Amino acid sequence: MSFWRKVFAITWKDVLAEMRTKEIISAVLVFTLLVIVIFNFAFGTSPDVVKLVASGMLWVTFAFSGVLSLNRAFVMEKEEGCFEGLMVAPVSREIIYTGKMLGSLLFLLIIEAIALPIFAFLFNLGVFSWQLIVIVFLTTVGFVGVGTLFSALAVNTKAREMVLPILFFPIVIPIIIGAVKASESALSGGSWGDISSWLGITGAFDVIFLVVSYLIFAFVIEE
Amino acid sequence: MKRYLLLALSFTLMVVSLYFVFVWVPTERMMGIVQRIFYLMVPTGWLTLLSFLIVFIGSILYLVKREEKWDILAYCSGEIGLVFTTLALITGSIWAKPIWGVWWDWGTPRLTSTLVLWFIYLAYFLVRSFASEPSRGARFAAVVGIVGFVDIPIVILSTTLWQGMHPPPLIFQEAGLDPRMMLTLQVSLIAYTVLFVILLIARVLLKNSEVDIRYLKEG
Amino acid sequence: MGGANTASQALSVKVEGLTKSFGNRLTLRGIDLEVKQGESVVIFGPNGAGKTTLLKVLATIMNPTSGRILIDGLDVKNQAEQARRRIGIVTHNTFLYGNLTAYENLDFYCRLYDVPGRQQRIQEIIEMVGMTPRLHQRVSTLSRGMQQRISIARSLLHKPAIMLLDEAETGLDQQATAMLWEALAAEGGKRRTIILTTHNLERGLKVAERVLILDKGIITYQGSTKAMNLPALERVYHSSTENEP
Numbered sequence: 001m002s003f004w005r006k007v008f009a010i011t012w013k014d015v016l017a018e019m020r021t022k023e024i025i026s027a028v029l030v031f032t033l034l035v036i037v038i039f040n041f042a043f044g045t046s047p048d049v050v051k052l053v054a055s056g057m058l059w060v061t062f063a064f065s066g067v068l069s070l071n072r073a074f075v076m077e078k079e080e081g082c083f084e085g086l087m088v089a090p091v092s093r094e095i096i097y098t099g100k101m102l103g104s105l106l107f108l109l110i111i112e113a114i115a116l117p118i119f120a121f122l123f124n125l126g127v128f129s130w131q132l133i134v135i136v137f138l139t140t141v142g143f144v145g146v147g148t149l150f151s152a153l154a155v156n157t158k159a160r161e162m163v164l165p166i167l168f169f170p171i172v173i174p175i176i177i178g179a180v181k182a183s184e185s186a187l188s189g190g191s192w193g194d195i196s197s198w199l200g201i202t203g204a205f206d207v208i209f210l211v212v213s214y215l216i217f218a219f220v221i222e223e
Numbered sequence: 224m225k226r227y228l229l230l231a232l233s234f235t236l237m238v239v240s241l242y243f244v245f246v247w248v249p250t251e252r253m254m255g256i257v258q259r260i261f262y263l264m265v266p267t268g269w270l271t272l273l274s275f276l277i278v279f280i281g282s283i284l285y286l287v288k289r290e291e292k293w294d295i296l297a298y299c300s301g302e303i304g305l306v307f308t309t310l311a312l313i314t315g316s317i318w319a320k321p322i323w324g325v326w327w328d329w330g331t332p333r334l335t336s337t338l339v340l341w342f343i344y345l346a347y348f349l350v351r352s353f354a355s356e357p358s359r360g361a362r363f364a365a366v367v368g369i370v371g372f373v374d375i376p377i378v379i380l381s382t383t384l385w386q387g388m389h390p391p392p393l394i395f396q397e398a399g400l401d402p403r404m405m406l407t408l409q410v411s412l413i414a415y416t417v418l419f420v421i422l423l424i425a426r427v428l429l430k431n432s433e434v435d436i437r438y439l440k441e442g
Numbered sequence: 443m444g445g446a447n448t449a450s451q452a453l454s455v456k457v458e459g460l461t462k463s464f465g466n467r468l469t470l471r472g473i474d475l476e477v478k479q480g481e482s483v484v485i486f487g488p489n490g491a492g493k494t495t496l497l498k499v500l501a502t503i504m505n506p507t508s509g510r511i512l513i514d515g516l517d518v519k520n521q522a523e524q525a526r527r528r529i530g531i532v533t534h535n536t537f538l539y540g541n542l543t544a545y546e547n548l549d550f551y552c553r554l555y556d557v558p559g560r561q562q563r564i565q566e567i568i569e570m571v572g573m574t575p576r577l578h579q580r581v582s583t584l585s586r587g588m589q590q591r592i593s594i595a596r597s598l599l600h601k602p603a604i605m606l607l608d609e610a611e612t613g614l615d616q617q618a619t620a621m622l623w624e625a626l627a628a629e630g631g632k633r634r635t636i637i638l639t640t641h642n643l644e645r646g647l648k649v650a651e652r653v654l655i656l657d658k659g660i661i662t663y664q665g666s667t668k669a670m671n672l673p674a675l676e677r678v679y680h681s682s683t684e685n686e687p
Contacts, residue, residue, distance in 0.1 A: 002556065009553035017541040020580070081535030085596075087503045089554040090526040146370065153363050157353040166349055167367060170342035171374050174381035181385060197384060205377050212373055216366055219286050223504045289507075358465035438466050 006091050010099025015106065017076060024107050028069045032115045035061045036122060050123050055183040058119060059139075059176055065111055066140070067165050070147040073104050074155040083221070093218035101148040101213075108140050131186035131195055138202045139179040145206060146171050149213035153220045171209075178202045226424065233421050236414035243407040251404075257321045260314055262407055266415035267311040268333065271340060273419065274304025275372050278347070282368035285361065294361040295434070297368055299426040303419060305344045311337050332383040339378045343371035453512070454479045454604050454635035455500065460509035461659075462495055469495045471659035473509070479603070480633035484640060484650035484667075488683050492659045493639040494533075497608045500637065501531050514603065527555065530602030532610040532622075536593035540582030544573065544592045547581060548599060555600035567595045570625050590614050594622055601629055607638035611645060623649065643675050655682040 018024055039057045043049050077083040086096050116136070120126065147168055154163035182198040244262045251258035281297025284290075315337065319328045329335060347367045354360030400408075455477040462470040469492045477483050487493050498504045500511065502518050502525060511518045513525035538547045545564060552560040568574050571591040581589055590613055597605070605626055611619050626634055640646045646653070647667050653675065655663035662682040670678075 006554055009550060013539065013542065013546075013550045016546055017539055020541045076539065076541075079540065080538055081533065082537050082539055084498075084501075084503050084531075084533075084535065085537030085551070086554070088501045088526055088529060088531050089551065090523040090556075091554055092523065149366070149370070153350070153366060156355075156359070157350070157363070158355055159353045163350065163353050167346045170339055170346055171370055173339050174374070174377040177381045177385050201377065201381050201384065208373060208377070209370070212370060216286070216369060219362055220366055222362075223498070356465050358463075441466060 003095060006095045007099045007102065010086070010091075010096065011102040011106070014076075014100070014103035018103075018107060024069045024072050025111055028065050028107075028111050029114060031068055032061055032065045032111060033118065035064060036115070036119055040122065045123065047124070050125065051188070054123060054125055055180050055187055058183060059180045061115070061119075062112060062136075062139075062179075063143075063169070063172070063176055065115070066108055066143040066147060067168055069107055069111065070104055070144065070151045070168070071154070071161055071164050073100055073148060073151045075160075078155055087221070093221060094214055096221070097148060097152075097214055097217035100152070101144050101210075104144040104148055104151075105140065108144060109137070112136055112140065125187060129186050129189070131190065131192060132183060134199065135179055135182045135186060135195065135202070138199060138206060139175050141206045142175040142202060142209060143172060145210040145213055149217055149220060152217065156220075175202045175205050178205075226421075229417065229421055229424075233414070233417045236410065236417055240407070240411045240414040243410055248403050248407040249401060255321075257318065260318050262411040264311065264314040264318055265408060266411050267307045267314060268337065269412060270307040270415060270419050271304060271311050271337060272375070273416070274300045274307060275340065275344070275368075275375065277423075278304065278368045279372035282365035282372075285365050286369075291361075291434070294365065295427055295430045297365065298361075299423055299430055301344060301347050301364075301368070303422050303426060305341070305348070307419070308337060308341045308344055312341060330386050332379065332386055335382045335385075336375070336379045339382070340371075340375060343367070343374065347371060452479050453477065454481070454514060455637065456510075456512040456515075457500070458510040460496075460499065460511065461507045462492075462499055462504065463507045469659055470499070470506075473659075473661060475654070475661070477635055477637060479635055481652065482636040482638070482650045483652045483654060484638050484646035485654045485656055486640070486643065486646060486679060487656035491656045491683070493656055494608055496656065497531070497533075497606050497637065497639060501529055501606055502526055527600060528603045529606060530597040530600070530604070531606045531608070532594055532597045533608040534610070534612055536581075536589045537596060538581045538589060538593055541580065543578050543580055544568065544584075544595075545577045547592065548596060551596050551599055557600050563599060567598055568592075570598075571595045571621060586613055587615055587618055591618055591621065594625060598625060598629070602634070603632075604635045604637070607636065607640075609639060609641070611640060611642070643679060644672055647672060647675055653678075655679060657683040 036057070039053075039061070043053050043057070074083070077086065116132075120128075147164075150164055150167045150171075154160055154167070157163045178198040178201050182195040182202075185194045240262070244259055248259070248262075250256055277300035278297045281293045281300060285293035285297060312334070315331070315334045316326045319331065319334070320326050323330075327334070347364050350363045350367050351357075351360035354363055453476055455475065457473055457475040460470055460473040460475075461468060473496065485493050485496065495504065499506050500513075502522050514528050516525040516528075518525045538544075539550075542550070545568075548564045548568070549560055551557075552563060557563050564577075565574075568577050571594055573588060573591050573595065576584060576588060576592075581592065584592070594610075610622065614622065626636060636650075638646070638650065647670065650667055653663070653665055653667055653670070654661055655678070663678055665678070667675075
């Protein structure tokens with residue numbers, strides 16, 4: 001289908017550029033590790049404390065990493081007017097949204113896939129449960145779904161980097177709550193049943209905001 | 224003329240509501256006198272949602288029709304909404320202090336979700352001031368207005384579930400409410416809603432003048 | 443292609459009552475314009491006259507506030523994607539990703555435009571702009587002039603019938619300028635329709651058949667370049683762009 005071919009062309013272009021520079025992944029990864037280290041000093045590493053705050057730490061870290069990497073998503077398009085190049089091409093605005101969203105999703109998932117084991121290693125946690133993987137995936141989809149919309153918006157404002165967190169965090173609070181609660185259960189060996197209602201909320205959030213962002217993206221990028 | 228009628232209506236309702244709240248309605252047995260703030264808290268909470276609904280509708284119409292009046296409606300409703308949201312937070316914490324012993328109780332889903340809403344409102348206005356020109360700011364704000372409103376049910380749901388509670392019942396289903404308390408609450412709700420409408424009309428008219436002046440200035 | 447009636451068949455671009463406002467600032471205030479197939483039109487005007495905005499609206503980068511635009515008989519409002527296939531654009535921005543090679547950039551745009559036989563087409567076009575040896579170099583490592591050449595190649599990948607050139611010659615050396623016009627003329631047997639903006643009256647006069655002068659969002663002068671020389675154009679330009687007190 002032509003829609004997906006063009007979507008993947010846009011995503012592939014982002015992947016290619018990222019493979020060249022490793023700008024987003026390397027910088028955000030270093031940032032992520034630094035945050036984890038700072039948390040270590042803030043809370044200490046006694047098993048009791050870790051058990052209590054691990055899930056919260058994880059999601060504070062991922063939420064900040066998400067904002068940081070989403071902030072970069074459209075910067076590349078602004079240089080040399082590339083975004084206008086996309087606008088004059090025979091692709092719908094929805095294709096642009098989907099392509100950029102998938103790129104950000106991929107980058108963020110890679111960052112998380114690297115950060116999670118390190119997190120587990122440093123805090124002596126068992127993170128490899130299917131529950132946790134599903135939680136991380138669903139929450140990340142929610143992040144990039146609405147984050148791509150706001151990132152495109154923020155890059156067109158005067159204070160670029162400042163704007164995204166202010167818009168992004170209030171909207172994603174529900175899925176951060178869900179991710180923290182569900183991860184807490186998953187890290188202590190909870191079953192699917194314990195987290196099902198959280199997965200439900202996060203899933204609903206994902207679907208709703210992918211659709212809404214898809215529909216109103218055109219209004220953000222028009223001039 | 225119509226506005227004066229509305230104003231008179233609002234004034235009467237407000238006086239009746241105040242009389243009911245402070246004189247007529249019986250004092251709640253468990254919570255005592257402080258429970259009376261309930262009749263201010265519930266209407267402000269309701270207006271928080273009503274004003275955001277109008278922001279939502281105004282935002283959609285603005286994006287679809289591109290007529291400035293819809294943005295003005297959304298903007299004004301948002302502004303008044305921000306005031307009422309702030310009031311809801313303040314009355315909420317005044318209520319919380321004697322009852323739970325703390326000013327801020329994170330365990331109250333209504334309070335926490337109102338706080339989230341307050342931040343969304345703030346984003347709605349901040350994004351305007353960060354835009355390079357007013358029309359672009361209006362467009363961006365509309366996007367935030369739409370996304371923010373859609374987010375509200377999910378915020379309420381998740382803050383409720385976070386507390387391990389079931390979704391809260393509607394106000395009017397609250398069991399065991401004395402009929403006099405019920406009536407007082409209803410009168411207050413109507414009084415504050417009429418007040419909101421008056422404020423909204425006044426603000427829209429004022430905003431129209433502001434826009435006219437801006438146009439005249441810029442030529 | 444359907445939808446085009448016989449009367450507008452020969453028209454590449456038809457603009458009716460076009461306005462564009464940013465907030466309450468009207469940048470274009472009622473533009474009517476018809477450009478025939480194969481015609482080349484130059485738009486002159488002082489800074490802020492609305493030249494770039496006009497070209498961006500024609501390129502469907504910006505939505506008009508009101509008015510109608512037909513590209514080859516296609517209304518850009520509801521047939522935007524078909525209309526975009528017929529448009530190529532070169533501006534002072536190259537639209538190229540600095541971290542990708544020239545080839546990767548061109549390949550990307552080929553995919554967006556559904557260009558068949560991508561590899562062959564890229565070879566062909568890069569040859570045309572004389573950048574074959576640089577094909578696999580990262581764009582950011584190339585000089586500005588070279589980037590401009592690749593940008594020209596980019597704009598021609600899908601063999602557009604209508605070319606929009608927004609100050610395209612600024613930053614190009616003489617050789618590249620010559621190459622640009624050669625490349626514009628070379629393909630398809632049929633002449634391309636060209637709409638360009640420039641500050642250089644002499645160049646504009648030389649390359650275009652028709653002159654438009656835009657001032658404060660309206661067309662203040664329109665005429666053929668045939669019977670016009672530079673001094674005459676300068677006179678017309680100054681009398682058509684007089685600033686109000």
